[in-house]
Amino acid sequence: MSELKDALADIEAIRRRMAAGTVFRGFGPLALGATALVALATATLQSVFPPGTPLAFFVAWIVAAILCAALIAAETVVRTGRTHGGLADAMLHQAIQHFLPAGVAGGVFAAVIGRFSPDSAWLIPGLWQVLVGLGVFAAAPSLPKGAVLGAAWYFVCGFGVMMMMAARPGELSPWAMALPFAIGQTILALVVRRAAENGYDEI
Numbered sequence: 001m002s003e004l005k006d007a008l009a010d011i012e013a014i015r016r017r018m019a020a021g022t023v024f025r026g027f028g029p030l031a032l033g034a035t036a037l038v039a040l041a042t043a044t045l046q047s048v049f050p051p052g053t054p055l056a057f058f059v060a061w062i063v064a065a066i067l068c069a070a071l072i073a074a075e076t077v078v079r080t081g082r083t084h085g086g087l088a089d090a091m092l093h094q095a096i097q098h099f100l101p102a103g104v105a106g107g108v109f110a111a112v113i114g115r116f117s118p119d120s121a122w123l124i125p126g127l128w129q130v131l132v133g134l135g136v137f138a139a140a141p142s143l144p145k146g147a148v149l150g151a152a153w154y155f156v157c158g159f160g161v162m163m164m165m166a167a168r169p170g171e172l173s174p175w176a177m178a179l180p181f182a183i184g185q186t187i188l189a190l191v192v193r194r195a196a197e198n199g200y201d202e203i
Contacts, residue, residue, distance in 0.1 A: 043178030126162030
């Protein structure tokens with residue numbers, strides 16, 4: 001029984017090593033592009049119907065983020081099973097490991113600011129963008145090479161948005177959320193599409 005457990009552990013370790021050296025093909029350009037449209041639609045709605053409070057502002061963006069995550073997750077699960085076969089579970093697990101810390105950090109940061117320092121809510125949009133960039137940077141070794149462009153975009157935009165909002169800390173702009181995210185997601189969608197057309201030869 002012990003030998004069987006050791007053998008299974010060795011197989012799982014091999015699967016993890018293979019997954020770490022394989023380009024992740026689970027992300028698809030369709031869902032990534034759709035999330036850019038979700039961001040633009042959210043900003044448009046908030047421009048037409050301005051939220052009365054910072055809480056309402058961020059609740060709308062949290063709902064948008066959940067919708068975007070659901071769109072990406074649905075396509076990713078289907079594509080991963082189709083393109084990675086027996087490595088699908090290992091590849092999905094690896095992708096979650098890359099992005100989950102940044103997502104949790106963003107949620108906790110927003111909760112802490114909302115609870116203890118609501119006047120500092122202007123920091124949240126830029127910080128969220130920086131964390132998305134860090135998540136993509138973390139996943140970069142298993143993504144097509146061009147993905148670092150999207151990561152760099154988010155990283156730079158995040159600090160740029162924080163500097164812009166620092167000049168008017170009492171104001172929350174929906175476009176400061178939407179435009180960086182829409183452009184970043186479009187960059188990633190184009191990178192993934194180009195990689196698919198090239199057969200994911202580059203990593």
